[in-house]
Amino acid sequence: MKRREFIKLGAYGVAGTTLLGGVTTDWFSLYGNPLFNPLTDGDKVVPSFCELCFWKCGILAHVKDGRVTKIKGNPKDPLSRGRLCPRGTGGTGLLYDPDRLKTPLKRVERRGSQEFEEISWDTALNEVAGNFERIKAEYGAGALALFLHGYGGNWMRHLFKAYGCPNIAAPSYAQCRGPRDVAFDLTYGSGVGSPENTDMRNSRCLVLIGSHLGENMHNTQVQDFAEAIRNGADIIVADPRFSVAASKATHWLPVKPGTDLALLLAWMNVIIGEKRYDREYIDNYAYGFEQLEAHVAPYTPEWAYPRTGIEPDLIRRTARLMASARPATLVHPGRHVTWYGNDTQRSRAIAILNALLGSWGRKGGFFMPSEIELPAYEYPGYVEADSNAADQPEASPYPLADQVLAQGLCEATIPGVREAEHIKAWMVYGSNLPTSIPNPEQTRKAIQELEFLVTVDVLPAEIVGWSDIVLPEATYLERCDELYTPYYRQPYIAVRQEVVPPMYDSKPGWWIARELGMRIGLPEFFPWKDSIEYAKTRLESGGYDCDALQRDGVILGEPGPLYYEEGAAPEFYTESGKIELYSNALASHGFDAMPTYHDDEIEEPPQGYYRLLFGRAPVHTFGRTTNNRLLSEVYDSNAVWVNTDVAKRWGFEDGELIHLQNQDGILSTFSAPVKVTSRIRPDAVYIVHGYGHKSKKLRFAHGRGIDDNEMVSRYKVDPIMGGTGMNVNFVTFVRAADVPTAAPGSPERLGSPENTENAASTVEAHA
Amino acid sequence: MDEFTSTRSNHLIDPVLHAWGTEVPIYLFLGGMVAGIMLLSGLMALRRTDDRTSHALSLLPWASPFLISLGMMFLWLDLENGFNAIRFYFVFQPGSPMSWGSWILLGIYPASILLAWTLSPAAFRETWLRRLSSVPALESISKWAMERTPFLAMANIVMGAALGIYTGVLLGTMAARPLWNSAILGPLFLVSGVSTGAAFMLLYRLNDKERVFLGRLDMGLITTELLLLALWMIGLSTAGAASRGALGAILGGPYTAAFWTLVVALGLLTPLIGEWIELKHGAIPGRLPAILVLVGGLSLRWILVYAGQFTSWAGNVTAALH
Amino acid sequence: MSDNKRYAMVIDTKTCVGCAACVIGCKTENGVAEGFARDWIFTHTSGTFPDLQMTIRTERCNHCVDAPCVTSCPTGASHYGPGGTVQVNRDKCTGCKACIASCPYDARFVDPRTGTVDKCTYCMHRIENGIPTTACQEVCPTESIFFGDLNDPKSKVSELLDTRESYTLLPDAGTKPMHYFLR
């Protein structure tokens, strides 16, 4: 059974504690029954903010006898409001993960073989600095690249900017919310931000396009979602899968994957056709309504029906429901929207639909966020990078990308893929590229081309195995980071501070960045002694009390007006100064100025194949937490969701182990149990992202479940901003019993050098 | 279609309850057998108080304290926190069969030891009295007991019956396990216990008269046991859905084959027919049927303990992850 | 302190998303043994695609009024504690597992570290020490868990049971559970 390792662990304790238990038995209170107290309250309670995902909820960490016993929400914090999601609650499982990186490491064998020797920090830092300096001298700073994700990454970003390197990318852009941010920016002149400015808690009608809140556990979003349910809001969920959110909905629309744009256009058709839109709002604030009206006229519900599979009547009813609640109707912008390569246009349709409902700047729609005024630290000022970022292909660039594309940096590392000089060295901070960037084979190729790869991580993730130097960072509970001042409904400053000193020989990110900065000749960019001094300087120059912040975890600012009704200014930083239903910016680059449905964009799965969809389990963040023993007690593996009828055709029993194999013939390294369920359309299958770790050093997570990214060997690039549509892969099933035993159990298979020719080369196939 | 999932996966609870493993059925088996030996030796002692040559009554009753100690050792092994075992004797919990049981177990020792003593050959008693002469009051206890053999025999019958019933009631009061939830389990375990007790005695060198007596008695007991089993099943099948569902464990479920072959066919019907044939042909009952009865008695408890834990009120909706 | 109280828990299944924060929160608050949980998430999906309904709820010991686990305990370790809750005194527990076998909800387990029985306490160490919430209630991001005194007609739990339709688990088992679920 799956609990075996726990039981064994327990068993060692049993003998000892049973003995003790017998001796310490309270013999005298024969009949009394004193209350048992587990005594987990801390002698010390330290406020900070969470890093189990990127939402940054305020926490209170209890420390007892030097150990963090439990983590609670900080009631003063506007994001957690005293409550946490399961991951934040299980943060101690990361802190005390026995598999943590403990000392700096240097690779001794070929790349990917995971053979390292322990070295001192001094040696490691000198090695990194030496390589950076050599590569900069030989090829220029443009031959370096930084991949980062997570709040500690700010120190590395600072380091790289100071060094003049333009290649700084996070997978949270082109693999996540980039298309949405670009689309809202094009429409309203500003994005929805993070935390999003969605006023869900006041919505009377909430529309979710795939956003699987409740599984997607961004804490405040889920709190607001529950508030909407409590308030009796009508909820409409479009999702090929009966998600948790769908189970709370008034209407679930099991839309055919990839056809949401048709549904959105049909809704606009009804809302405009039946004159249910917010006329006054559109007249006052919008640009291009006439064009839009004409544009959506052919997109009737009857037109949408064969495409989406949603009955015309249901499309009409849900459109009317949205209109009846406006402007307190929120069509949620979603977050991970890189699905089909036309994602900016789909997100544009969502933005435009919201405009028709008059929800931007209105209660129950989108509130207008504000930020606390906190001066930046006074640095000499970054030198202008001497080259453009290397992610954009010269021939057909992505003109509206406003951040660097992570996959673009991979491509620019492989000679021959791009014209220009290519990247020679990477630093990877808190991002497990083999599992977060699509087409892992391409990522592997890029890594093999590198002259130098340094990783800053907390766990021996797959990326660590490929690195030349590994720098073990202290976890968020052991370090202080940059101050956090989000744009939000309630402006505030939050601090992350050291709850317990770093374990082993791990070091905080600020220290690593500073030590490297000193070694590569950037001392003027690191004038502070440590991050606390840095934070103090910033706070004091803004007139804030650092002690109060350290004591309370947050300093609250004065909220501005949230809605236009309350006096928020309806300002749109677009070309026209209005909400752009019609986008000249898009038109000028040769794109559809208004979202247009192209029938050829969505491919049908081949016979016997199913579209692979993926998402989140509430207790896990990607692959970052699947080795967290505490969290994995609840979900220790993923399952392949297969529609009941499909399972019957295949003769699958619930729980039977299968592998997935995709259209390019790639077979998943590991297997996962089938979940036979009515909760998914027959043309798609679903797994939770983040399982199937190949790194053997993640001793718990290794080999559990299937890695979805392994199946994402192709992706469709969004021509507008370079996002990677990843829901374009089709998989079929192979019974575990039919897979030769050699395949599983060879954890570095896809990436390992000796297996290069087996992995399908699909670099060309995804353009 | 209904789909159930649960995130729970507590060891020894999920996917099916496994609170009690091998120790408990062995304990119940030994307990039942001791109940049988006590009851039978009590009965035989009452019937033939003057017969000091009976093999059945000479050294055999000593088996009771030894076997019950063995049983208690298994029970103790099953305790997850054996150091607190003494807590059984700090209270009496009238609603808890296990509490009853622990106190009954205490009564077993004096009753069975004293009766065994009085029934032992005089030479045996004298030897031991001489050897243990330093132990105070032994003489007078012996004297006291020797004068009260009928009373001790009665005490053994009562204690034996209590022990036998208790081993069944222990399971029978667990309303949470529908397969056990039947008042018939008490008498069933008692009868089965006496039957195994008789079988145990039949393994011993008894005289022909004793063999015939025990053999005949055993036939009656086996017949009664079959009847009680039938009643138990009828009872469950006419009770609520949970009970009907539970019965499935031995009617088509995972314990069907084991139950019908080991318990019914091998442990009850075969010895019954064997003993009947022996008696009909005037033969003296041999050891084979007795061995089968013992196998059947152990199997009955083993299978019932496991199958009962397999059944629950909630159905087996556990540990189906995701 | 809890004389004349009747503690109960009410779960709003309309808002519970099954995230299991309550499970992890309980584990760290109560130092529950690795690999074991005092509370858990149960989901039930019915219907056929695409007409589906799903119930999600968090479950734990029901703190039954007629608790067979207390009745069957030979040592008095399982007992009725403050506010009618069902508690286990580990100093008296032998690990005989009679209570485990007698609980129709399978809410109990043996803590492998001590060999004694463990289960939800309704966080009496908090409640009786003046902290008004249970740990699972405190963490729940959707505020789906309510805890309080049913003997107080003005308590939130009383109010919820008065105003909304509710059910308990396995009422036929006859244990009178004190753990309610709002539809």
Ligand SMILES: Nc1nc2c(c(=O)[nH]1)N[C@H]1C(S)=C(S)[C@@H](COP(=O)(O)OP(=O)(O)OC[C@H]3O[C@@H](n4cnc5c(=O)[nH]c(N)nc54)[C@H](O)[C@@H]3O)O[C@H]1N2
């Ligand atoms: N196939 C597939 N790909 C995806 C997605 C998907 O669903 N499926 N989701 C996409 C989305 S939405 C996003 S946002 C991205 C996320 O992509 P990533 O941010 O790359 O996420 P992870 O793969 O979890 O990698 C996080 C790494 O950070 C390390 N880490 C954790 N905490 C710390 C810390 O405090 N310091 C340091 N230095 N390291 C730390 C972890 O050990 C792990 O190696 O992935 C995208 N890619």
Ligand SMILES: Nc1nc2c(c(=O)[nH]1)N[C@H]1C(S)=C(S)[C@@H](COP(=O)(O)OP(=O)(O)OC[C@H]3O[C@@H](n4cnc5c(=O)[nH]c(N)nc54)[C@H](O)[C@@H]3O)O[C@H]1N2
């Ligand atoms: N617990 C947990 N929560 C998280 C994270 C985590 O790792 N763990 N990560 C956070 C991050 S960085 C992000 S970006 C978000 C991501 O969370 P979301 O923004 O909600 O985005 P996805 O992960 O893409 O959403 C997956 C859902 O989209 C559905 N879907 C797939 N294809 C289609 C389609 O064609 N049409 C429609 N309508 N639906 C479709 C799937 O069935 C699934 O229910 O979650 C955040 N919250």
Ligand code: SF4
């Ligand atoms: S949403 Fe959860 S994991 Fe993310 S920051 Fe908040 S508590 Fe931590």
Ligand code: SF4
């Ligand atoms: S924490 Fe709340 S929402 Fe999450 S599973 Fe528990 S009760 Fe449900």
Ligand code: SF4
């Ligand atoms: S749910 Fe089980 S453990 Fe809890 S009080 Fe009821 S019978 Fe006892």
Ligand code: SF4
């Ligand atoms: S295991 Fe402990 S609490 Fe349970 S019945 Fe036995 S002694 Fe009582």
Ligand code: SF4
């Ligand atoms: S009430 Fe306390 S002990 Fe019970 S499940 Fe909730 S947190 Fe755990």
Ligand SMILES: [Mo]
């Ligand atoms: Mo993301």
